[in-house]
Every structure is written in structure tokens, then in C-alpha cells.
Amino acid sequence: MNVTRGQEVNVCHDGVTSHFPDYLTLCVVLVMISCAVYQVVFSVIKLLLLGAICTAYISMALLTHGTLFDNQDALLLLSSGSGEVFVSRYVTAAVLVGFTVALVIHGRQTETTSRLDFLWKLQAHEEKDDIEHLQAYNRKLIANILPEHVAIHFLSVDKAPDELYHEECESVCILFASIPNFSDFYVELESNNEGVECLRLLNEIIADFDELLEEDRFRNIEKIKSTGATYMAAAGLTKATRDLKTFGHVTAMADYALRIRDQLEYVNEHSFNNFKIRIGINIGPVVAGVIGARKPQYDIWGNAVNVASRMDSTGELDKIQVTHEVYQILHKKGYPLTCRGAIKVKGKGDMITYFLNGRSHDTIEREEGSEQAATEERNHK
Incomplete structure (x- = not known):
């Protein structure tokens, strides 16, 4: 009786494995990466998308496994030492959660870098405008001191210092x-x-x-x-x-x-x-x-x-x-x-x-x- 039930469990185990192969997890990971690569999306929106994908996949996996086994089968499966389904299920969940956290941190760093780049570019444009205004002001001062053709001579880059x-x-x-x-x-x-x-x-x-x-x-x-x-x-x-x-x-x-x-x-x-x-x-x-x-x-x-x-x-x-x-x-x-x-x-x-x-x-x-x-x-x- 025990052998027969163990054989049935193995059959069910094989059925579960066929429903949730490894490539399905990899496809979900690719979907998460596709959502995380867009830099124009805010990190909060990325967090919501990645969290929704991760939660939906883990919930689907847990619910599917839960419908295939009853409590007695689970106990027998654990007592017989064949806990591969439970181990693979939790490992997959842990991998997806860790991958989600890593993508969220990377998106946050990317957003922070983009904001800093924007601020640096804005500061560079402001400094460039200030320099141009200062140069125009200096040219005007030189034009007030010297005639135009002489001012051009002094502002020439080819002129020797002395x-x-x-x-x-x-x-x-x-x-x-x-x-x-x-x-x-x-x-x-x-x-x-x-x-x-x-x-x-x-x-x-x-x-x-x-x-x-x-x-x-x-x-x-x-x-x-x-x-x-x-x-x-x-x-x-x-x-x-x-x-x-x-x-x-x-x-x-x-x-x-x-x-x-x-x-x-x-x-x-x-x-x-x-x-x-x-x-x-x-x-x-x-x-x-x-x-x-x-x-x-x-x-x-x-x-x-x-x-x-x-x-x-x-x-x-x-x-x-x-x-x-x-x-x-x-x-x-x-x-x-x-x-x-x-x-x-x-x-x-x-x-x-x-x-x-x-x-x-x-x-x-x-x-x-x-x-x-x-x-x-x-x-x-």
C-alpha cells in the first residue's frame, strides 16, 4: 500500500514538474529584465511592475502545487525523503524575490545617476551661459577702452602675450x-x-x-x-x-x-x-x-x-x-x-x-x- 502510494506520488511529482519546467521561470526572469531596462520609467513604477510579476508567478506556482497534493501525500512525500517539489518551489520563489530586489536596486541607482547627470548638464549649461555673458561683457569693456580693430588684435588667440x-x-x-x-x-x-x-x-x-x-x-x-x-x-x-x-x-x-x-x-x-x-x-x-x-x-x-x-x-x-x-x-x-x-x-x-x-x-x-x-x-x- 505504501509502495503504491509512493508510486502515485512520483507520478504526480512528474506531472508537476512537467507543468512548471525551468524554462518557464527563465521566461519570467526575461520579462522582469525587459521591464527593468527602460530608464524613462520611474523606479517606483518598476518596483510595482516587478513586484506584481513576481507575486503573480509565485502565487500561481503555489496554488498549482497545492491543488495537486493533499496533506497526506505531502506528509508521505516528506517522510519518504522525496521533497524535491517543495524544495524547487521555494528555491524558485527565493530566486525571483532576490532577482526582483536586485533589479529594483539597479533601477534606483540608474535613476539616481540620470538625475545627477541632468543636474550636472543643467549646471554646465548655466556655467556656459555665465561664461558667455562674462566674455561679452569683457569684449564690451575692451571695446570701450580700445577701438574695435585694436580690440580684435588683443583678443586674437594667435597673438603673442607680450x-x-x-x-x-x-x-x-x-x-x-x-x-x-x-x-x-x-x-x-x-x-x-x-x-x-x-x-x-x-x-x-x-x-x-x-x-x-x-x-x-x-x-x-x-x-x-x-x-x-x-x-x-x-x-x-x-x-x-x-x-x-x-x-x-x-x-x-x-x-x-x-x-x-x-x-x-x-x-x-x-x-x-x-x-x-x-x-x-x-x-x-x-x-x-x-x-x-x-x-x-x-x-x-x-x-x-x-x-x-x-x-x-x-x-x-x-x-x-x-x-x-x-x-x-x-x-x-x-x-x-x-x-x-x-x-x-x-x-x-x-x-x-x-x-x-x-x-x-x-x-x-x-x-x-x-x-x-x-x-x-x-x-x-
């Missing part, structure tokens, strides 16, 4: 403009903050002169420096801005001199002052260069610069004094000029100079056309 900029320019138009009576306006009192308010007004005047250079027709003019109440500018410092055929940089400088004189009159009207400007213009070869490697300062030197400075210092208030070379160019362009005559110039002796009285007809027509176009554009809007 290589400074210098260049010989054959035909440069130089302007010196000063406000001689500003010294009478400047006083240090408690009411004007020990002269700070006076300097603030002078800074606003110079800023207005700089703002005029942003106009398209004055793009060939470069501000060199301002010392006290004296303003210095030059046109034709590069081959691109130097016009040796029509001398457009000279006419642009003449128009600019007239504009800054008008601008100072505008400031006088709104500040209730009576500043007088004195302007001198000359043309000739100069040497342009940068002084200092760590604190670069752009400047120009030459006989033409000295003569332009003398045209300012020997000139008259509210007048623009030019040399004979400038007169020959402007006279051909239709600018009204008046001969002042021979004056004594320090280091040069007697020189014949001229006063620039106004704009040429072409310039006036061009300005009227620009104003009319601007008015039509505003009306159209």
Missing part, C-alpha cells in the same frame, strides 16, 4: 575739441558736493559726444581719449575707414565737429549754462599704438596730432579752425569756409588757417532726406 599693437597711418583726420570756460564753471562747494556735480555735468557732455559716434555716418570716427575738458577723436585709422579718393573720413569729421558744437548749445539751453567750445582739425600721417600690456591705452602720435592740438589751442570760441590741407578737401566738397589768415603756431611759425562755418549742400540735403524718411516711417507706424 605683442603690442602699433601701426603707421598715412592719412588720418584728427579733431581736438575743448571747453575753455569750464574751469570758470568748476568750483568746489558744499552745495555741489565739492565739485562732483560739475564733473558729472562734464561727463554727461562727453557721453553725448560719444553717443553721436553711434550714428552710421560717423562710424569711421574713433574716440581717442578725453583729458579734462578736452576731447580727442580721429578718423581713417584703418584701411577700411580711410578713404584716399573722396576723403569721406574728412567730411565725416567736419560734420561731427558741427554736430558736437550744436550738441553743446543744446546742453546750454537745458542746463542754463554758457559753455563755449573750441575745435581744431588737421589731417596727416600718424603712428597709432597701445601703451601698456596689462592696462592698455590706445593713442596716436605724430606731427599731425601736434598741429591739430595747436588748431584747438589757437582757435576762437564757438569756431572750428582747420589747416590748409583740410581746407583744400572741404572746399572741393562745398563746405563754406572763411580764411582767418596767418597765425603764429608754436613750433610751426606762421600758418594760414580757416574757419569752418557750416555744412555743405550735399550734407544738408542728406540730413533733410533722412529726417523726412524718419518722419514718414513714424507716420506709417
Whole structure:
């Protein structure tokens, strides 16, 4: 009787083994791996999916085994030492649970790494934007200190560290403009903050002169420096801005001199002052260069610069004094000029100079056309 029952159990055992072979467990493992490999799925969702798969498979295995054996068969099977079905069942459950835990831990680590990568990329983009903004700010600062073509030379990666900029320019138009009576306006009192308010007004005047250079027709003019109440500018410092055929940089400088004189009159009207400007213009070869490697300062030197400075210092208030070379160019362009005559110039002796009285007809027509176009554009809007 015992042998017969043991044989029946073995038969049932073989039937159970045929229902739950090893490859079915491996298929479940593959399903769990397929769910765990998706990095876009959150680790919590992966935990739920893997837990559901593991629970469903173990429950199915336990329920199936439970229906095939009754309690007596189980006891006999254990007493006979043939516990292979129970051992394989629990080992399979343990393997699946352990595999689920391993996949959940791996998914959690993958998600953590992905989040860190995202944060690092975001931080890298922010640092890159900050660097780009800082570079743009530095370029702007350099452009305020140095002319554009000189700034490009200093920002070039091919430039040697100690290589400074210098260049010989054959035909440069130089302007010196000063406000001689500003010294009478400047006083240090408690009411004007020990002269700070006076300097603030002078800074606003110079800023207005700089703002005029942003106009398209004055793009060939470069501000060199301002010392006290004296303003210095030059046109034709590069081959691109130097016009040796029509001398457009000279006419642009003449128009600019007239504009800054008008601008100072505008400031006088709104500040209730009576500043007088004195302007001198000359043309000739100069040497342009940068002084200092760590604190670069752009400047120009030459006989033409000295003569332009003398045209300012020997000139008259509210007048623009030019040399004979400038007169020959402007006279051909239709600018009204008046001969002042021979004056004594320090280091040069007697020189014949001229006063620039106004704009040429072409310039006036061009300005009227620009104003009319601007008015039509505003009306159209």
C-alpha cells in the first residue's frame, strides 16, 4: 500500500514538474529584465511592475502545487525523503524575490545617476551661459577702452602675450575739441558736493559726444581719449575707414565737429549754462599704438596730432579752425569756409588757417532726406 502510494506520488511529482519546467521561470526572469531596462520609467513604477510579476508567478506556482497534493501525500512525500517539489518551489520563489530586489536596486541607482547627470548638464549649461555673458561683457569693456580693430588684435588667440599693437597711418583726420570756460564753471562747494556735480555735468557732455559716434555716418570716427575738458577723436585709422579718393573720413569729421558744437548749445539751453567750445582739425600721417600690456591705452602720435592740438589751442570760441590741407578737401566738397589768415603756431611759425562755418549742400540735403524718411516711417507706424 505504501509502495503504491509512493508510486502515485512520483507520478504526480512528474506531472508537476512537467507543468512548471525551468524554462518557464527563465521566461519570467526575461520579462522582469525587459521591464527593468527602460530608464524613462520611474523606479517606483518598476518596483510595482516587478513586484506584481513576481507575486503573480509565485502565487500561481503555489496554488498549482497545492491543488495537486493533499496533506497526506505531502506528509508521505516528506517522510519518504522525496521533497524535491517543495524544495524547487521555494528555491524558485527565493530566486525571483532576490532577482526582483536586485533589479529594483539597479533601477534606483540608474535613476539616481540620470538625475545627477541632468543636474550636472543643467549646471554646465548655466556655467556656459555665465561664461558667455562674462566674455561679452569683457569684449564690451575692451571695446570701450580700445577701438574695435585694436580690440580684435588683443583678443586674437594667435597673438603673442607680450605683442603690442602699433601701426603707421598715412592719412588720418584728427579733431581736438575743448571747453575753455569750464574751469570758470568748476568750483568746489558744499552745495555741489565739492565739485562732483560739475564733473558729472562734464561727463554727461562727453557721453553725448560719444553717443553721436553711434550714428552710421560717423562710424569711421574713433574716440581717442578725453583729458579734462578736452576731447580727442580721429578718423581713417584703418584701411577700411580711410578713404584716399573722396576723403569721406574728412567730411565725416567736419560734420561731427558741427554736430558736437550744436550738441553743446543744446546742453546750454537745458542746463542754463554758457559753455563755449573750441575745435581744431588737421589731417596727416600718424603712428597709432597701445601703451601698456596689462592696462592698455590706445593713442596716436605724430606731427599731425601736434598741429591739430595747436588748431584747438589757437582757435576762437564757438569756431572750428582747420589747416590748409583740410581746407583744400572741404572746399572741393562745398563746405563754406572763411580764411582767418596767418597765425603764429608754436613750433610751426606762421600758418594760414580757416574757419569752418557750416555744412555743405550735399550734407544738408542728406540730413533733410533722412529726417523726412524718419518722419514718414513714424507716420506709417
